[in-house]
């Protein structure tokens with residue numbers, strides 16, 4: 001006689017959750033799962049994929065922001081070790097975000113075009129969480145704030161992130177406090193301005209990379225930052241390629257040229273000197 005293909009409940013399993021903390025209650029699932037509202041009429045089957053792909057991305061972005069804010073605070077306190085752990089986590093979240101493009105890539109151009117019109121002028125360009133992450137990592141660009149004029153509170157919050165030191169700014173300030181020859185203009189500056197590469201930093205990083213035993217933690221952090229930038233670029237690249245295969249070279253709903261605009265973002269860099277130093281170490 002074979003065993004029945006059924007698992008019995010154990011006597012200890014709690015089944016009465018009246019007035020108790022429950023799974024759905026703790027996770028606010030009623031709110032979370034009632035937030036998917038396709039607009040196409042008749043409802044297009046694939047609009048749900050489009051919505052959930054964006055919502056899950058926004059949830060992971062929320063966690064990245066939470067982690068990056070903590071990392072910045074730790075750096076400001078000269079506390080490198082927790083920062084290293086946080087960036088290892090951020091890298092894994094970025095991997096999730098990056099791998100997720102494969103799901104959306106099952107959407108064909110004809111399927112997307114059947115409900116694209118309901119999006120109106122809405123676009124990922126208006127993702128305040130995405131822009132917050134860019135600012136926290138150091139891609140400062142005040143022009144990106146204009147699209148939040150319809151939401152003054154949001155715009156003010158983003159402006160505060162724009163004006164505050166980024167993760168990289170805080171790392172450079174930390175290195176200066178540790179006695180590295182970080183130029184004064186990297187330590188105090190108008191943090192709302194785009195980061196400009198500083199040739200003196202190549203020497204600072206060269207010293208760290210050529211004396212890893214002495215500067216192990218700083219060296220480790222440098223490499224974590226390189227990981228984060230690379231993962232960010234991979235996300236941008238896959239977004240661009242996904243867009244290319246779904247809408248070709250049409251204009252974006254947000255009003256940009258589309259793929260050409262997205263491609264330009266691939267030229268941006270958060271931590272230029274950390275890439276430049278790789279050509280000079282050991283020479």
Ligand code: HEM
Pocket residue numbers: 053054057058104112122123124125126127130239242243246247251252253254255256257258259261262265
């Ligand atoms: C069918 C799928 C998608 C298409 C066709 C698409 C298309 C575009 C286009 C054309 C732009 C440029 C701005 C514009 O003119 O609209 C853009 C920007 C953007 N999209 Fe998407 N997108 C798609 C999916 C996604 C997803 C799943 C996310 C995840 C949150 C996302 C996030 C963003 C972000 C953050 C930007 C701003 C990028 C930047 O400033 O460089 N997009 N998208």
Ligand SMILES: N[C@@H](CC(=O)c1ccccc1NC=O)C(=O)O
Pocket residue numbers: 054116119122123124125247251252253254
């Ligand atoms: N920009 C996209 C529309 C789009 O993808 C979108 C629209 C509303 C909410 C999020 C979106 N995702 C990324 O841009 C397009 O041009 O088709």
